[in-house]
Amino acid sequence: MHINTEEKPYICEVCGRTFAFNSYLQSHMQEHAMDKPYSCEVCGISFAMDSQLESHVRSHTGEKPYSCEVCGSAFSRTSTLKRHIQIHTGEKPYSCEVCSISFSRKSYLKTHMRTHTGERPYSCDVCGLSFSLSFILKRHMLIHTGEKPYYCEVCDSSFARNSQLKIHMRTHTGEKPNCCGVCNAAFIKTSALKEHMRTHTGEKPYFCEVCNTSFALNANLKRHMTTHTGERPFSCKVCDKSFAKKSNLTRHILTHTGEKPHSCEVCGAAFSRNAPLKIHMQMHTAPLDPQ
Structure with a gap:
């Protein structure tokens, strides 16, 4: 599976380098071992500064000392709290230069830019299809593996996507949320409603x-x-x-x-x-x- 090097969510707290996988970060952390006198007693990771160790230890203790004054949500780091605050303020400092849509995070903007550039950095090793987002590639891979991790608790039918399971459940509940505005006929799937509408339009x-x-x-x-x-x-x-x-x-x-x-x-x-x-x-x- 090809991974875009631009999306690197794992950050080194010592030097700021980012990595696509946590395993890469852990390997990198060993490079700082010699100049990191502060070690975590739980997992052994070392840090150059005492404040970095203190922040890291919260990942083990679950301590979240930074609280949002608006909704009360708590966080282990001030950086995470600052990012959360943007939900309440509506602040979106990262703007697209093409269509002017703005985003609260830089990573969101990078992902959005692919709609303009057509970039698809995530490639399937089996069939060669490429995708703009990693989660779409993961969902696509289920076609090749045959994996269906979402099970119906009523009839044991299984599905590759959770959305497919939700639609299937309507066959048990009788829910038909897609209604025709002409004759009030109701359907389980939106695709069925679209097909039905052709009986009115003659398309x-x-x-x-x-x-x-x-x-x-x-x-x-x-x-x-x-x-x-x-x-x-x-x-x-x-x-x-x-x-x-x-x-x-x-x-x-x-x-x-x-x-x-x-x-x-x-x-x-x-x-x-x-x-x-x-x-x-x-x-x-x-x-x-x-x-």
């Missing part, structure tokens, strides 16, 4: 390159393409017949199982398909012949 952005027929959904276009390619990707495991549509395969399977899931609510007659049921229902709804 059909997916075009067939063969016959120029357009579709509202990409799935419908893919299904349509089988009429040109002759592809039948859905095969019956019983008789090896294949079908262009999954729905046709599902209907065909009933010829093997004998299942008749469509029942008449009046007389109980059952059918394997919905179409014969509709024809049958006309027997019950048709007016009686006059005597």
